[in-house]
Every structure is written in C-alpha cells, then in structure tokens.
Amino acid sequence: MTVGGDGADAALARLSGVEKRYGAIVALDGLDLDVRSGELLAVLGPNGAGKSTAIALMLGLQRPDRGEVLLFGRSPHDLAARRGVGVMMQEVMLADALTVREHIAMTQAYYPAPLTLAEAIALADVEKIAGRPYLKLSGGQKRQAQFALAICGRPRLLFLDEPTTGLDLNARETMWATLRGLVAAGTSVVLTTHYIEEAEALADRVVVMAKGRRIAEGTVEEVRAIAVRKRIGCATTIAPAEMERWPGVVAVSAEDGRTSITAIDAESVVRRLLADPGLADLEVRRAGLSEAFAELTQERAQ
Amino acid sequence: MTAPASIPAMPLPRLIAAYFSDAKYESLRLFRTPAFSIPILAMPILFYTVFGVLMADGRTPTALANLTFVDWTVYGVMGPGLFGFGILVAVERNQGLLTFKRALPMPTGSYLSAKLAMAFVFAIAVMAMVAVLGVTAGHVVMPLARLVTIAAVMSLGVFPACAIGLFIGAWAPASSASAFANITYLGMAFLSGLFFHLPPAVAAFQPIWPTYHLAQLALASAGMHSQGSPLVHAAILAATTAGLILLAARRLSRAG
Numbered sequence: 001m002t003v004g005g006d007g008a009d010a011a012l013a014r015l016s017g018v019e020k021r022y023g024a025i026v027a028l029d030g031l032d033l034d035v036r037s038g039e040l041l042a043v044l045g046p047n048g049a050g051k052s053t054a055i056a057l058m059l060g061l062q063r064p065d066r067g068e069v070l071l072f073g074r075s076p077h078d079l080a081a082r083r084g085v086g087v088m089m090q091e092v093m094l095a096d097a098l099t100v101r102e103h104i105a106m107t108q109a110y111y112p113a114p115l116t117l118a119e120a121i122a123l124a125d126v127e128k129i130a131g132r133p134y135l136k137l138s139g140g141q142k143r144q145a146q147f148a149l150a151i152c153g154r155p156r157l158l159f160l161d162e163p164t165t166g167l168d169l170n171a172r173e174t175m176w177a178t179l180r181g182l183v184a185a186g187t188s189v190v191l192t193t194h195y196i197e198e199a200e201a202l203a204d205r206v207v208v209m210a211k212g213r214r215i216a217e218g219t220v221e222e223v224r225a226i227a228v229r230k231r232i233g234c235a236t237t238i239a240p241a242e243m244e245r246w247p248g249v250v251a252v253s254a255e256d257g258r259t260s261i262t263a264i265d266a267e268s269v270v271r272r273l274l275a276d277p278g279l280a281d282l283e284v285r286r287a288g289l290s291e292a293f294a295e296l297t298q299e300r301a302q
Numbered sequence: 303m304t305a306p307a308s309i310p311a312m313p314l315p316r317l318i319a320a321y322f323s324d325a326k327y328e329s330l331r332l333f334r335t336p337a338f339s340i341p342i343l344a345m346p347i348l349f350y351t352v353f354g355v356l357m358a359d360g361r362t363p364t365a366l367a368n369l370t371f372v373d374w375t376v377y378g379v380m381g382p383g384l385f386g387f388g389i390l391v392a393v394e395r396n397q398g399l400l401t402f403k404r405a406l407p408m409p410t411g412s413y414l415s416a417k418l419a420m421a422f423v424f425a426i427a428v429m430a431m432v433a434v435l436g437v438t439a440g441h442v443v444m445p446l447a448r449l450v451t452i453a454a455v456m457s458l459g460v461f462p463a464c465a466i467g468l469f470i471g472a473w474a475p476a477s478s479a480s481a482f483a484n485i486t487y488l489g490m491a492f493l494s495g496l497f498f499h500l501p502p503a504v505a506a507f508q509p510i511w512p513t514y515h516l517a518q519l520a521l522a523s524a525g526m527h528s529q530g531s532p533l534v535h536a537a538i539l540a541a542t543t544a545g546l547i548l549l550a551a552r553r554l555s556r557a558g
Contacts, residue, residue, distance in 0.1 A: 061404055085407045097334035
C-alpha cells in the first residue's frame with residue numbers, strides 16, 4: 001500500500017473550514033489552509049494566532065470541532081499518512097538519558113525508508129553532539145537534535161514549529177541551508193515563525209494568521225510591505241480625516257488628544273506634520289509584526 | 303537526499319523492529335536513570351536482606367523462609383510496572399513527549415508495549431537477584447523447577463502493576479505522580495500482609511490488593527500453603543488489570 005501519490009490536486013495537507021475551540025477561546029475560526037507539493041510555506045502571526053493549533057490538527061494531535069483535515073488525502077490519524085511526515089514541535093522534552101544518536105535511531109525505526117543514521121547526523125549537522133546524552137545539551141543543541149529527529153525519516157512533508165528559536169546565528173544559517181537543500185530535493189515544509197527574516201530567507205509562500213483566521217497570503221515581498229509600516233504618534237491640530245488623504249498613510253486614529261498614524265512613507269508624513277505649529281510629542285517607530293498584523297486584521301474586518 | 307514521490311508502505315519486519323527498538327531504548331534509558339533504577343532494583347534487595355537474610359538463621363523453618371522469599375519477590379515484581387508507568391506517563395504527558403510521540407508515525411501501542419517490556423526486563427532482574435540471595439543466604443530450599451514456576455507466575459504480576467501505574471500516570475499530575483505511586487506501592491505491600499502478619503481486622507481486607515492475590519497465586523503454583531482458589535486470584539488480577547487500563551485509556555484519549 002502506498003499513499004500520497006501526486007494527483008492533479010496536490011495538496012499534501014489541507015484544512016477546510018476548520019473551527020477549533022478551547023472552552024470559550026476560539027483558536028481557529030473557519031481556517032482554510034493548503035500545503036502544496038514542493039513548497040516551503042511559512043505561517044506567520046503573533047502569539048495566539050492559531051499557528052500551532054493548525055499544525056496540531058494536521059498532525060492528528062487534535063480533532064477539529066468543525067471542518068475537515070486531510071494529510072496526504074487521508075485522516076491524519078492514519079498511521080500510513082503520518083509516515084510521510086517529520087515533526088519539530090515547540091515544547092518537547094526528550095528522554096534525558098539517551099544520546100542524540102540513540103534518539104535518532106529510535107525515531108528512524110518508525111519510518112518505512114529513512115535516511116541512514118550517518119546521513120541523518122550529517123544532514124542535521126549534529127556530529128559533534130551525537131554521542132552526548134540529551135540532558136547535557138544546551139537549549140540550541142536540543143533544537144538541533146530535534147531537527148535531526150524531524151528529518152531522519154526522509155519525510156515528504158516537514159512540520160517545523162518555530163525551529164530556530166534559541167539557536168545561535170551559525171546554527172540558524174546551517175539549518176536554513178539544510179532546509180533549502182531539502183526543498184530543492186522535493187520535500188515540502190510548513191514552518192511557523194515570528195521572524196519575518198526567516199520567512200524572507202526561506203519561504204516560497206507566506207500565510208499570515210491572526211485570531212484563528214488567515215488574514216493575508218502571498219509572497220514574502222507582499223507580506224514584507226505590511227511589516228515595514230511605521231507608526232507615528234503625536235498631538236496635532238490637523239484633522240484625522242485630512243491626514244487620511246495624505247500619500248503613504250494607511251490608517252489614522254485619534255484618542256485622548258493623541259493621534260496615531262500608520263504609514264508606509266513615514267518621512268513625507270512627518271514633513272507635513274511639522275508644518276503644524278501645534279505639533280507636540282512627535283514619535284516615530286517601526287510597527288512590529290504583531291502590530292502590523294493586528295492592523296491588517298482590523299482592515300479586513302472593516 | 304531525495305524525498306519520495308509517495309510514501310512507501312511499512313514492511314512488516316521494520317514494523318516489528320520498531321516495537322523492539324522502542325522497548326530497547328525505554329529499558330536502556332531507565333537503566334541509566336539512577337532515580338528510577340536504584341529504588342526499583344535496590345529496595346526489594348535491601349528489604350529482603352533485612353527480613354529474609356539478617357532476621358533468619360539455621361533454625362528458621364524452610365516453609366517460613368520460602369514464604370518470606372515469595373512475599374518479597376511479589377514486592378519486587380510490582381515495582382517496575384508501577385513506577386515505570388505511574389511516574390513516567392504523568393511526566394511525559396506534562397513534558398510534551400507523549401504529544402510528540404503521537405505526532406510521529408510510532409506504531410500503535412508501541413509507547414505502552416515498550417514500557418511493558420521494560421517492566422518485564424526489570425522484574426526479571428529483581429526476581430533473579432532476590433532468588434540468588436534467597437538460595438545462598440536466605441535459607442530458601444526448593445527445587446529449581448519450583449523456583450522457575452514461581453518466577454513464571456510472578457511475571458504475570460507485571461500486568462496488574464503496569465495497569466495500576468498507567469492509571470496513576472493517566473490521572474495524577476506530574477508533580478504528585480511519584481507520591482501517589484510510592485503510597486500505592488508501600489500501602490499495597492503493607493496492607494496485603496507481605497511485610498508481616500496483619501491483625502485479623504486488617505487482614506480481612508487483604509483481598510482488596512492485587513499483591514495479595516499474586517502472592518497466593520505464586521504460593522499455590524509452587525504447591526505451598528495458600529488461601530483461596532488460584533482461579534479466583536487469577537481472575538481478580540485479570541479484571542483489575544483490564545478495569546484500570548480502561549479507565550486510564552479514557553483519560554489519555556481525552557487529555558492526550
């Protein structure tokens with residue numbers, strides 16, 4: 001029996017209209033998400049956006065309250081489907097007393113046609129720590145070991161939940177290079193991250209999530225344009241309605257005598273503001289990703 | 303490395319090998335964890351040395367020496383399953399390891415069968431050590447065939463021990479699972495009369511405890527003096543095992 005042969009419709013994993021609640025909290029609110037063959041898909045979004053829940057559903061760790069989840073066209077609870085998947089989760093403590101090499105050997109045994117032990121160790125760049133017990137590893141080395149476990153089964157689809165958190169620069173670059181190699185060789189990857197830089201370095205496609213929904217989707221450049229917005233705060237006598245007509249202004253809000261302007265071209269907005277003799281408390285800063293996402297959510301809601 | 307175009311099927315030998323590999327690494331890691339291996343292996347030996355070796359001498363009747371040996375072996379056999387499941391399942395639930403394993407294509411039941419195998423490995427080790435100590439220093443006198451029969455029957459005790467452990471591991475928070483396992487282990491051994499003869503009022507409640515039934519079963523199988531019917535003891539052990547596994551499974555399937 002083989003599964004996951006490429007049909008015309010080559011979504012390796014798919015969430016359709018998925019809702020997931022934890023008590024009163026809505027984690028996923030009618031999410032549609034496809035993972036296509038051969039792509040590296042980055043899922044971006046602030047904490048609590050539902051990224052990890054989306055992955056947990058695709059791995060069969062949780063069941064949706066509504067909607068459909070497919071992995072290689074099957075239920076993710078089907079062992080045969082999961083044999084095509086490698087996983088790196090955010091929080092996992094592996095057995096302390098086993099070495100990295102032993103962990104890899106134990107994980108490889110679950111897969112039908114894994115890499116050899118030596119191949120997995122080399123590919124994940126863990127030669128130096130292979131003989132060490134998991135207990136003796138630093139935080140970054142643990143992430144590297146977990147990465148080795150994710151790729152050792154020669155999976156067709158890799159799920160990486162914030163894989164480079166806690167890694168030093170060198171290790172991060174190495175992991176990125178390995179991922180590029182894997183994608184070039186035909187592996188598909190779903191990567192969640194807080195870092196736009198990581199998506200920029202790797203992703204073919206980016207999905208932005210907030211509050212359990214997909215709020216944007218596109219190339220890295222398209223999403224980047226959202227993230228480079230600046231936030232200008234000041235007290236001014238100029239009416240918000242007027243400022244909204246200025247070029248480069250995305251949104252204006254005024255509250256308690258303080259005006260907040262979101263702009264793509266902050267410099268030209270500031271030049272105009274300086275013409276106002278009543279201007280006070282001028283502040284310009286780059287909108288963080290989460291802020292940019294929050295605004296995007298509001299824009300979509302309007 | 304080239305990713306496969308489709309996911310190959312799992313060859314049966316590889317599937318079987320995966321179960322063995324999980325069992326091997328589970329045993330290995332616990333053997334290397336002194337917090338687990340020392341109490342499991344050393345406590346029964348220590349207790350038996352005090353009660354079976356130091357407190358016995360040449361005048362101890364063989365029947366009593368043999369009984370002491372059987373009682374402490376029961377104690378030793380129950381430990382690995384109870385602690386292996388009780389503490390580890392609770393801790394691994396808490397640490398996300400169980401979730402990670404469920405996300406991997408780990409064969410169905412391999413997580414539990416590996417722990418069961420580990421419990422057998424440790425139980426056999428404990429029995430071997432207590433037996434050597436009993437025959438050489440504890441005035442135990444019985445034919446080898448009878449020793450082997452007792453060991454074989456005792457091994458069945460691994461199942462209820464694992465079931466009790468699994469029940470604790472599934473329901474107790476990680477922070478208190480160890481305490482629950484210890485209380486259950488010691489309480490069960492005391493109250494079923496393994497350590498010393500109980501006053502009649504307490505002894506009346508001995509049949510509540512799996513350790514009591516296991517001890518009676520082992521005694522009966524070895525042709526030694528025992529209470530009750532072996533079939534009833536075996537049935538109670540089997541029912542306890544099944545009931546606790548069901549309750550644990552309900553919890554684990556809900557909470558993960």
